[in-house]
Amino acid sequence: MSDPSEALASAKAAADRIVKVKRLNACLTPISELRKSLVAQASAAHPSGVLYGMPVAVKDNICTLEFTTSCGSKILEGYRSPYEATAVAKLKAAGALIAGKTNCDEFGMGSSTEHSAYGRSLHPFDKTRVPGGSSGGSAALVAAGAVPAALGSETGGSVRQPASLCGVVGIKPTYGRVSRSGLVAFGSSLDQIGVLGRSVHDAARVLSVISGRDPKDSTCEERDSLRLPTVPESLQGFVIGVPKEYFPQDLDPAVRRASDRAIRLLRELGAAVREVSLPHTAYAVATYYIIAPAEASSNLARYDGARYGPRFNGSEDVRALYRTTRGEGFGPEVRRRVLVGTYVLSSGYYDAYYRKAQQMRALIAQDFRNVFDRGVDLLFTPTTPTPAFKAGEKLNDPVAMYLSDIFTVTANLAGLPAISMPIGRIKGLPIGGQLIGQAFLEDEMLEAAYALERAVPAGEEA
């Protein structure tokens, strides 16, 4: 596409499709504002850009100049960022159209999009179920065909888990591959912007555009943007490890069947598949739920009502201002994590929790290095232990909710790239498989994903 009239048509069509799936509560931007902005963006976009005219929705915790950035939270209701995220600036520079802000669990804290202050998003194929989270709005919009791709963000699986539950592709790049500037921080050492797309190619080409060095982020690696691989004829020469810890006894039978078939397909494509072990996997969720809340408790300290965001009644002195702003502005899951995080960093508990968790994190990362050092190129695992669960099912059981990230948090803890892609269905609900790659070797991971995507039979029940 390089014709301005085509870009305009694309913008209008995207707005129409987003209106059509309004019932999903996936897009938070009011439709009239969205339509107006898309048209304006289409006429201003650079026709030479590689994503010219492509509508890309953006998770609500990524700063945009076009729309509000509320992070799914009441505490940032109506907040307009005076600057935009580097990833968003790069998308626009490539000619993409920012197609609204997508619903998410508040500040990315959740796995179902039920923890949004703006209501839950619906699963596109079953309104009684959740689309996953926290990037559930992005996943639902892509799955419903409203946009070809959307930005999400990950701290413990928030792109891959909803991608898996909604039957789309979700990529979490290596930590440091994409600038975090403008991504509202949750757990800074784990956070990374990711991409959801209807195909590996759609997700990968958006990732390629947003990746690369950024002087505004000290943790972003000094590297060129990701080069897209070509679709390989076979996976001859690839060694794919299957970690046994990711196939527990109580794994959902349909997930197991779909995973076994994917492994068989990888073999048929020419890859050597071998079982491997990542012995510290069992500690990953506990480790994650110390480190992420610790960082969150500090990252969310700035929301005190003094400088921006709404103020609530009873702000007569500064202590009261803090109390009411944070007490009423944050939802229960955010408050829970801020409390946990504050506790684990307190003097007297720091060594027992935070320091120990950092040590465990190093061991988990070492597990991966050990496997990769022994000639394994990639790992294959299921993305989630079950298909999409019912709304409300885990809302009052935080630990059950946390365990839906059990296969995804490890890549965040180790900073590795990972991709979730559809590998089958059960009773109409998608099942996702995950490839975990080596740091900054997204190209290898994407090659295998291209091949597997072509080999998986569409729409077939597992």
Place this chain on the structure above:
Amino acid sequence: MAGAWETVIGLETHVQLRTLSKMFCGCSAAFGAPPNTNVCPVCLGLPGALPVPNEQALKLAVRAALGVGCSVHPRSVFARKNYFYPDLPKGYQISQFEQPLATNGSLSYLSPDRGIATATIQRLHVEEDAGKSLHDRFPKQTAIDLNRCGVPLIEIVTGPDFRSPHEARAYLLTLKQVLEYAGISDCDMEKGSLRVDANVSVRRPGDTALGTKTEVKNINSFAYVEKALTVERDRQIAVLESAGTVAQQTMLYDSKTNSVRPQRSKEESHDYRYFPDPDLPPLVLTEEFIAEQQTLLPELPAKKRERFVEKYALSVTDAAVLTADRAVADYYEAVVHAGAEPKTAANWVMTEVLADAKDHGDGLRVAPGALANLIGLVRGGTVSHQAAKRVFAEVAERGGEPRNVAEALGVMQVGDAGVLATWVNEVLGTHTTEVARYKQGETKLLQFFVGQVMKASRGKADPKLAQRVLEEKLTS
């Protein structure tokens, strides 16, 4: 009563680094801009904004660390110090905690009690400044100015090494000298670019354990350092002597009443929950980088003082005065290099030059070469020392070559015995009584006659020649 007690003081000094921009963003670090104009998403702590370290600030911090003899660590870690305050927009300050930039330094200074003493520098770390809360600008409201937010700071922590408030002050002045010398900071306490907190305790002489300490804050000027510490020291002694115990707490100094009061516990943060800042990778400094900063460090005051004593045969006191300020020391050396005799040059710089500088905003108004020439004129007998002071003042005010100025002022000494004889005859003619007394043996009147000749010549007579001519006439 203080005699029976030993005072123990340690200082924590915060120093703003002299950089153009802030520690983690590109905003101007200048003092005095209209409120909230030097700000951006990073220093405002807006959602999603990230810090990027300022390399110039790191260079200055490393130079400061080397200047106070610290080992600079090849790897240090930025940490978050978490506390809620409206002028701290992120809810945490980026600082360093478990792994600071530098440790184990020492700084020798001239103690008024003990001569040359050494303060141990326990650590030096880098951090960012907070904004300012203005409580007196609007009635019943607090205004916040975030211009200062993110200005680069170093914190320099000494051991409990000082034994009196004036010793603590002497250290602080030496530290200030070092930092000013190396161009690291303005060290202006009134502008807040240097701030001091002190840990104070007392104990019986001979005790090895430290007494319970308090932290004294809010010392806003060099003039108050000694006062605040003395007030707190005396308070503690009074408490102990009335059989009380000193509570470990923070005391705020009030310069208006010259008193301290305990900080309300609500104002204190008890647990800063330090942890490594995940937004900033560990600070890794190469050996080359550190070595380069060492080469960029100028000769520091103590070294310079020693060299002045050795090279120019000055007393330690004179050398200390001349090296107190780097510009003055450089000026002095330029005067000597222009040919002035070192001891005479030192006297001139310490008296006329510093007095003139004091009255003219620290400006050194007479060029070193001109001063050297003027000193030469005195030495050669062309201008008297008294007249030379007038010439100096004139050159300082209006410029010009000292010789020309002396001529224009009519103060060139008259060395012609014939001309002098006229004044001598005039003086002897009008003081016949004194002449008679002289001739009867009161030879000490000679100086009186010399003075009269100088007066008659309005300072132009060469006093040595005048004396010779007088002696001749009086004995003939």
